[in-house]
Amino acid sequence: MNFEIFDTDYITIIFVKDKLNYTGREIEPLWAFKVFNVQKDNIVVFRGKMEVPIDNMKDLKDIKREKDIDIPIKSDDAINFVIEHFDNIDLKTIYLRQRLLVCITKEIIEDNCNLKLRRDGDDLYYNNKKLSVCIACKGIVSSKIHLGINVKSKGAKHIEIIGLEYLGIKDIDKIMKDIAIKYAEEINKIEKDIRKTLPLY
Incomplete structure (x- = not known):
């Protein structure tokens, strides 16, 4: 597999140059170590189809819905961000990091297409059409x-989706890199802030 690795102070960025599909297996622990030999906190960025079978789903709401009406998480073309942190944090903190990632994504996409997106929790929409999926x-x-972001506006059957190409974004690689780099910068700044702040007495 063809990829580039960029080390920052506290998190490693891995840009995959080849097409790679997201199946849900990639969210399993130590995936980046198994595939890219990276043991540090990391963010892996890649583009490909997105189709998650029920056995690989982590969201109980999605699992129950899938059982009832056969709805896979699916996109014909998407950019994907898979992040792994090894610090001993609770689930609430990883969800806060997830929201940070989604807010960064919203800001970068809006800056590149001059359109206003709507964020509802960890999901992004344009004209009530779903642009992204996310799980922590x-x-x-x-x-x-x-975090998966549609590039093309097709693939899902149960919901209207929209892709980056419809929003007028042509340089998909730039969007991928900008989001990953900005997330890494924010994590690095937070880690440095922790290490300079005096405690309360």
Whole structure:
């Protein structure tokens, strides 16, 4: 697999140059170590189809819905961000990091298309059409986040989706890199702020 690795102070960025599909297996612990030999906190960025079978889903609401009406998480073309943090945090903190990632994504996409997106929790919409999917979860050794953003406006059957191309964004690689770099910068700044702040007495 063809990829580039960029190390920052507290998190490693891995840009995958080849097409890689997201199946839900990538959110399992130590995936970046198994595939890219990276043991540090990391964010892996790649583009490909997105189709998550029920066995790989982590959101109980999605699992119950899938059982009832056969609705997979699916996109014909998407950019994906899979993040892994190894600090011993609770599930609430990893969800806060997830929201940070989504807010960064919203800001970068809006800056590149001059359109206003709507954020509802961890989901992004334009004209009530769904642009993204996102999940955060916690395991024994690490916490993980997946964010998938549609590039093309097709693939899902149960809901109207919209893609970056419809929003007028042509340089998809730039969007991928900008989001990953900005997230890494924010994590690095937070870690440095922790290390300079005196405690309350």
